[in-house]
Amino acid sequence: MRTLLIASVLLSASACSRASATRPDSAVVQPAAQAPLPSGWSSPLHREHPLTGRIWDVKASRFVDADTLRRSLAEARWVVLGERHDQPDHHALQAWLVQSLAAGGRKPALAFEMLDVGQQPAVDASLARAPRDAEALAAAVNWAGSGWPDWSLYRPVFAAGLEAGLPVIAANLPRAQVRDLVMRGPEALAPELRQRLSLDTPLPEAVEQAMRQEQDEAHCGHLPQEMLGPMVQAQRARDAHLADRLLSADTRQGAVLITGNGHARTDRGVPAQLAARVPGQSVRSVGLLEAAPELGEPTDYAASFGVQSLPFDYVWFTPAVPMEDPCAALRNRTTK
Numbered sequence: 001m002r003t004l005l006i007a008s009v010l011l012s013a014s015a016c017s018r019a020s021a022t023r024p025d026s027a028v029v030q031p032a033a034q035a036p037l038p039s040g041w042s043s044p045l046h047r048e049h050p051l052t053g054r055i056w057d058v059k060a061s062r063f064v065d066a067d068t069l070r071r072s073l074a075e076a077r078w079v080v081l082g083e084r085h086d087q088p089d090h091h092a093l094q095a096w097l098v099q100s101l102a103a104g105g106r107k108p109a110l111a112f113e114m115l116d117v118g119q120q121p122a123v124d125a126s127l128a129r130a131p132r133d134a135e136a137l138a139a140a141v142n143w144a145g146s147g148w149p150d151w152s153l154y155r156p157v158f159a160a161g162l163e164a165g166l167p168v169i170a171a172n173l174p175r176a177q178v179r180d181l182v183m184r185g186p187e188a189l190a191p192e193l194r195q196r197l198s199l200d201t202p203l204p205e206a207v208e209q210a211m212r213q214e215q216d217e218a219h220c221g222h223l224p225q226e227m228l229g230p231m232v233q234a235q236r237a238r239d240a241h242l243a244d245r246l247l248s249a250d251t252r253q254g255a256v257l258i259t260g261n262g263h264a265r266t267d268r269g270v271p272a273q274l275a276a277r278v279p280g281q282s283v284r285s286v287g288l289l290e291a292a293p294e295l296g297e298p299t300d301y302a303a304s305f306g307v308q309s310l311p312f313d314y315v316w317f318t319p320a321v322p323m324e325d326p327c328a329a330l331r332n333r334t335t336k
Helices: 002-012 066-074 088-103 117-129 134-140 151-163 175-184 191-196 205-218 225-249 270-277 298-305 328-335
Strands: 055-057 062-064 078-081 109-116 168-172 255-258 283-290 314-318
Touching: 055 066, 066 088, 066 283, 066 314, 078 088, 078 270, 088 151, 088 255, 088 283, 088 314, 109 117, 109 225, 117 134, 117 168, 134 151, 151 168, 168 225, 175 225, 205 225, 225 255, 225 270, 270 283, 298 314
Parallel strands: 078 255, 078 283, 109 168, 109 255, 283 314
Antiparallel strands: 055 062, 055 314
16 A cells, blocks of 8 residues: 555645845847737636636735736746646646746746656757757657646647747656655755755754645545655655756746646745745745635635645636546545
8 A cells, every 4th residue: 555655646746025136137038929818718617706817916915917917927036837737727827927928038947847857868859859849848758658647738838938948947856766755765865965955954843744734635544654754755855856956947047837836835835945045036936726616715725725825926716627536546445
């Protein structure tokens, strides 16, 4: 059972201040035309929900329009765009935001949780051969065998980056390293990397307990208790490594990360890691959340993250796609 649970989490690959310091260089290339917002929704559920399509500024406690969001993100050195991985509308909005940032004349690095650092040579070789060919890139990294949702969902985001000529950065830890982290702890990483990611520093107790509870719930209560700590350590390592890759990829043009909403959290995800590593630099996080019938106000969604205030700078609400009960298979296995 333990092996199955660890394999499952590895295959699933998870889950600011407005004051800015140095802004990325912004006059290097001729600005491109601003793309229109995506028209229509792909997701079938809750399209008529009062929050669907609206953008909530968490710190200001008010709704803003897409152009206001675009301008705010353009002021940031680092932008973290969350998602539900199998959500087509989330990827359509991410693609629009990537194109919007590039339209201002910048060339931020475009980093992906879905690609691990071991794939960077394949990414670079593909871009050298065919710099605008998203299909060639998908083949080069064997997306079809990656375990991530279908390429058609992610293609718009990659295509937006390639069309703008953005550097593509493989940002995640390799799954083998994550597996070693779970089984052996931080010692599985080289000392220099472990120190750079601050993995030897204990988490605050409240954060540790909240993350352990999340891991327990994510594994439907079937994860052995002694595995909760190692799984928290692996999640923490991924957050730190994603932030580390953004820092190393930034050549004064900034960087954008495509990642799950869990990694996009401002309280303990990648934005928090960036804030700790480079205090005073500007980071913006956008959570892309599905509207729920029982939750009518933006603040109602904070409880699902175990906090009182939404852990993002902005939240863009979308309709929803059906989701199977992730615990059903485990329940059926234990009742047989």
